[in-house]
Amino acid sequence: MSVSKTNALRLIEQAGFGYEVREYDLALEEFTAERVAELVGMAPDQVYKTLLAVGDRNGPCFAVIPANTELDVKALAAVHGERRIRLASLKEVLPLTGYERGSVTAIGAKKPLPVYLDEVAELFDEIAVSAGAKGLQVVLTTTDYIELTGATIAPIGV
Secondary structure (H helix, E strand, C coil): CCCCCHHHHHHHHCCCCCCCCEEECCCHHHHHHHHHHHCCCCHHHEEEEEEEEEEEEEEEEEEEEECCCCCCCCHHHHCCCCCEEHHHHHHHHHHHHCEEEECCCCCCCCCCEEEEEEEEHHHCCEEEEECCCEEEEEEEHHHHHHHHCEEEEECEEE
């Protein structure tokens, strides 16, 4: 597979940050963040899945959690200032992010949205997130990811 520059990778380069792209091949029916972590050779708590959530007061946001965790919806609602929050439907993902399922990343999303990164990320110098295309993960420093996305660190994974 030839790696083409995604919008996310271009933005990382424009910011002057180093990164590494890791490719994987995975059928949609086998697609899980834990399987992606295995295929890119990283621990599941170092590979992050980016979820889109929609709140009843402040609208959409990204929740970025380790591959081996689930989203704590109540914790996300609290940090995003919501009474209720839900995961976005598949129909909502592409128009709000510019990315399809399996390639969603907060880096270079179509609309700038608040980003909440699970606090576990602070335990690692580097994390991996989607590079904005199916089959591509980008490994970058946690501090660079936070700077690029404006992420707020919060305990949102369980």
